[in-house]
Amino acid sequence: xxxxxxxxxxxxxxxxxxxxxxxxxxxxxxxxxxxxxxxxxxxxxxxxxxxxxxxxxxxxxxxxxxxxxxxxxxxxxxxxxxxxxxxxxxxxxxxxxxxxxxxxxxxxxxxxxxxxxxxxxxxxxxxxxxxxxxxxxxxxxxxxxxxxxxxxxxxxxxxxxxxxxxxxxxxxxxxxxxxxxxxxxxxxxxxxxxxxxxxxxxxxxxxxxxxxxxxxxxxxxxxxxxxxxxxxxxxxxxxxxxxxxxxxxxxxxxxxxxxxxxxxxxxxxxxxxxxxxxxxxxxxxxxxxxxxxxxxxxxxxxxxxxx
Amino acid sequence: xxxxxxxxxxxxxxxxxxxxxxxxxxxxxxxxxxxxxxxxxxxxxxxxxxxxxxxxxxxxxxxxxxxxxxxxxxxxxxxxxxxxxxxxxxxxxxxxxxxxxxxxxxxxxxxxxxxxxxxxxxxxxxxxxxxxxxxxxxxxxxxxxxxxxxxxxxxxxxxxxxxxxxxxxxxxxxxxxxxxxxxxxxxxxxxxxxxxxxxxxxxxxxxxxxxxxxxxxxxxxxxxxxxxxxxxxxxxxxxxxxxxxxxxxxxxxxxxxxxxxxxxxxxxxxx
Numbered sequence: 001x002x003x004x005x006x007x008x009x010x011x012x013x014x015x016x017x018x019x020x021x022x023x024x025x026x027x028x029x030x031x032x033x034x035x036x037x038x039x040x041x042x043x044x045x046x047x048x049x050x051x052x053x054x055x056x057x058x059x060x061x062x063x064x065x066x067x068x069x070x071x072x073x074x075x076x077x078x079x080x081x082x083x084x085x086x087x088x089x090x091x092x093x094x095x096x097x098x099x100x101x102x103x104x105x106x107x108x109x110x111x112x113x114x115x116x117x118x119x120x121x122x123x124x125x126x127x128x129x130x131x132x133x134x135x136x137x138x139x140x141x142x143x144x145x146x147x148x149x150x151x152x153x154x155x156x157x158x159x160x161x162x163x164x165x166x167x168x169x170x171x172x173x174x175x176x177x178x179x180x181x182x183x184x185x186x187x188x189x190x191x192x193x194x195x196x197x198x199x200x201x202x203x204x205x206x207x208x209x210x211x212x213x214x215x216x217x218x219x220x221x222x223x224x225x226x227x228x229x230x231x232x233x234x235x236x237x238x239x240x241x242x243x244x245x246x247x248x249x250x251x252x253x254x255x256x257x258x259x260x261x262x263x264x265x266x267x268x269x270x271x272x273x274x275x276x277x278x279x280x281x282x283x284x285x286x287x288x289x290x291x292x293x294x295x296x297x298x299x300x301x302x303x304x305x306x307x
Numbered sequence: 308x309x310x311x312x313x314x315x316x317x318x319x320x321x322x323x324x325x326x327x328x329x330x331x332x333x334x335x336x337x338x339x340x341x342x343x344x345x346x347x348x349x350x351x352x353x354x355x356x357x358x359x360x361x362x363x364x365x366x367x368x369x370x371x372x373x374x375x376x377x378x379x380x381x382x383x384x385x386x387x388x389x390x391x392x393x394x395x396x397x398x399x400x401x402x403x404x405x406x407x408x409x410x411x412x413x414x415x416x417x418x419x420x421x422x423x424x425x426x427x428x429x430x431x432x433x434x435x436x437x438x439x440x441x442x443x444x445x446x447x448x449x450x451x452x453x454x455x456x457x458x459x460x461x462x463x464x465x466x467x468x469x470x471x472x473x474x475x476x477x478x479x480x481x482x483x484x485x486x487x488x489x490x491x492x493x494x495x496x497x498x499x500x501x502x503x504x505x506x507x508x509x510x511x512x513x514x515x516x517x518x519x520x521x522x523x524x525x526x527x528x529x530x531x532x533x534x535x536x537x538x539x540x541x542x543x544x545x546x547x548x549x550x551x552x553x554x555x556x557x558x559x560x561x562x563x564x565x566x567x568x569x570x571x572x573x574x575x576x577x578x
Binding site (some may be wrong): 026027028029030032033035036037039040042043044045046047048050051052054108111112114115116117118122123124125126127128130131132133134135136139140141143144150151152155156180185188189191192240241243244247248262265266269270275278279282283285286289290293 | 312315316318319320322323326327328329332333336347348349386390391393394396397398400401402406409412413416418419420421422423424425426427428431446447449450451453454457469472473476482486507510511513514518528529532533536543546547550553554557558561562565568569572573574
């Protein structure tokens with residue numbers, strides 16, 4: 001799953017074995033894990049299990065009555081244009097962000113991983129938006145996407161696009177700001193992968209007459225597989241859960257054009273008071289995230305170069 | 308070869324300049340009065356003014372929210388490192404089936420989106436009287452970020468030879484002393500990664516502090532900025548001065564520690 005687990009997996013086995021025989025009784029007491037387990041159970045496990053239960057109820061708010069309604073919240077999703085639209089938007093947004101962010105991130109990494117003098121500075125420049133709050137980035141981009149012809153992107157390029165106000169453009173504008181903020185994150189993960197590609201392999205391929213593109217295809221790309229896996233997972237899960245940027249930039253509008261699963265479940269709970277329905281949408285989101293995590297872990301691992 | 312590198316250098320710098328256009332707009336507008344913005348928003352400011360910064364600082368309540376963010380982030384980090392490293396030490400060394408099951412249970416938390424438990428947790432935190440308090444947020448971040456923290460620590464500890472702790476224990480040290488005096492200091496590299504990834508997440512988190520702290524007077528920086536922008540939405544100079552001030556602390560820390568931050572992000576897995 002990550003660079004760290006792999007290192008751990010390879011070097012732990014020989015180190016652990018002799019200890020097992022000689023110092024077998026020296027396992028730390030389970031009390032070491034008790035405080036963490038308690039906090040984890042209270043903050044994550046109990047609420048998540050309760051969430052699954054609430055998804056089958058009509059609970060409508062703190063202290064309100066609640067009764068089980070079977071699958072009716074889920075069939076309601078299928079007849080709710082806002083919820084269905086948000087599912088479609090979430091998937092479109094995720095695909096757009098995953099593809100563009102990783103292609104841009106890879107190109108930046110390839111450009112920075114060369115002998116150019118500005119490489120250290122460029123790495124910092126491209127990474128810097130990652131550490132800033134997504135809400136603040138969204139407010140900055142709200143200006144960049146200003147419909148006023150003299151402001152922002154329109155002012156820079158002499159365009160007349162209503163970036164966030166035109167329902168057919170707004171979703172892609174959101175994707176654009178997400179890519180701008182996180183392309184540098186993909187870049188640094190690809191860079192870590194590129195640093196692991198042995199120089200000798202490139203030299204050998206060069207001697208064999210391979211061109212730049214061939215060397216990328218047959219030397220760099222297969223060895224980049226772990227970085228690709230991590231990047232795809234991070235950007236897919238981030239895309240599926242996207243909330244802050246949409247909430248700050250468009251709040252789901254115009255109409256429902258940029259509504260995502262996270263913004264809809266927020267509104268169903270805290271604007272309309274439909275807590276049961278909101279958790280049903282959250283359960284759908286959770287199933288997507290879990291499915292993607294498992295598919296990516298198992299499918300993408302199979303194409304990684306064995307180490 | 309030289310010419311190609313030079314050409315690539317030019318291209319990459321051009322890309323970086325284009326990439327920084329939003330930052331240029333941010334800084335330029337924050338230095339202008341509303342009249343100057345109306346006249347030519349994107350031109351380099353002819354007579355820059357710092358008025359926006361002074362009024363943004365007070366109207367966004369940035370002083371108090373910086374303190375709130377700092378308290379919540381620092382205490383959560385201490386709790387995460389303490390609880391996470393102790394738990395991971397047990398999980399990395401235990402050899403029973405139950406212990407492995409417990410580890411998998413922790414990993415499950417990386418995959419579960421917090422939205423699933425959002426409403427039951429909101430109810431629980433309300434019932435405990437922790438809505439609108441620092442403690443409520445600290446408990447939340449500790450719980451939510453523990454799976455990821457435990458995952459990072461466990462992987463690292465598994466790669467450490469058991470002999471360090473065993474040697475100390477043969478000399479009469481307890482498990483507690485062996486861990487705190489011998490093992491924990493060896494965890495420094497991964498503690499750095501845990502610190503950086505969790506700090507950036509907690510400092511910038513928005514959704515939960517909006518729910519738990521909105522209107523309480525204990526808002527963190529992203530929540531304060533959110534209501535500040537809502538209030539002065541059309542005054543871009545003022546809004547952008549607020550954004551610059553709010554982003555400055557974490558950007559400065561990033562620039563000072565950039566090598567470690569980038570290393571932390573490129574080696575860890577964020578759920």
